[in-house]
Amino acid sequence: MQAALECLEGRWKLVILSQLFAGEVMRFSDLQRAIPLVSQKMLIQQLRQLEQDGILTRKVYAQVPPKVEYGLTDLGWSLRPVFVALLDWAELRRKMLEPGPSVPAE
Template sequence: MGSTDKKVSVEWVMPQGQPECSIERVERALGMLEGRWKLLIVHHLLVRQPRRFSDLERAIPRVTQKMLIQQLRALEADGIVRRIAYPEVPPHVEYELTEAGVALTPALNALHDWAAGTTSD
């Protein structure tokens, strides 16, 4: 029995006037944002930044502390979030979006609009 990737092919057709899109670029972008909490973190930082860790914890009550830390570290490693540590006692750490993170605004607005159109009120 052969694998399905040889039987099924998808052809991507760009709208007229649009530059050709690389599937690898899309996969890389989605990889940076995959995870249950990353888009919510970016959303909350778009609404108000900078934000302290505890502010994000309160804004996303279902996320565990461990998962929030992991997701913030991953977003920081991908250049979407910037961590600012102030040399104080007790430690004061804030998070804000980088230029790349702010560039996600149109995509999140489109996602918001799409979600508003798919829900029944």
């Protein structure tokens, strides 16, 4: 469990994955726009870690200005059911913690 969580720990990794699950590939600039609160340095760091862990691929095109695209590997796509289950759990948690209608005292 610890090894799995180490691959996903970090404030932005799940947010990055959620963006990549929505499409085939994304350019670096698209990821920056989609996640406006993350700094460029932190985004680069998180993307590199995900790449090192075999979760995503990075493709650099030799052009000016440089074009870099990120996409999920088969290993990355295999996380999708886990991600969906986590979203389902978050929704269940929200509903359970939501204050219900107050019952008048007798």
